[in-house]
Amino acid sequence: MGVPIQVTFDAAHPPTLGAFWAQALGYVEDAPPPGFATWEEALDAMGVPLDQRDSAYAVVDPDGVGPRLWFQKVPEAKSAKNRVHLDVNAAAALPREERPAAVRVRAAELEALGATRVREMEENGGFWIVMLDPEGNEFCVQ
Template structure:
């Protein structure tokens, strides 16, 4: 039996990172618990102090297909290259110059939200169709693929 996964990201600012990834992936915050108009209202009722309300955040795929993303505050910052990264499929079905142009357009779209451009890898045989490496606002590398 296949298992579902949740992708968990350690970070310094869960709300900021969730906002970035919501924009990058088209995900959204999950609805607050029943009976509450907002997460702030729910957290207040649960007794979570204001200082702790950005300890975690989550995102869901609005179509229910992709994994849930969970962002948790940790005290230490990122120190080295990721051992695991996300490939954001930004040019499905495209090849050559059209593919790289679509990847460039997506990279440019994400820069104002806090992405940093790290490198561009041109298409090269036999398997690489070309990709762009970016970092999210906290320096976690990901590929536009």
């Protein structure tokens, strides 16, 4: 049995946003239902029309430790600040003085995947970078 939690994202294009987060977190696409070799095969069998096949997407931690991430298509654009966000941990195991450089490197990698850097923060001995995913959801790299 997997982790008993799922984090759900509203999205304009679930497969694209899901692919970003899979790369950002080292996750993989969720496997198709038992008895199906691919999602296309499963969706064909379920009778899902071609124009609706991008309505949802899920990624999972390949080690089964982290939560499943579910991306669901919604018609409206994001309009306000997130009340919950993910933190990408890039430097926790490093000595404090090495963390800012490691965080900046990871932030640059995420920018190459489509994220946007908003600002760097330093407070109470901590350092992190606030970013936006490709659909404008806030997250931090720390």
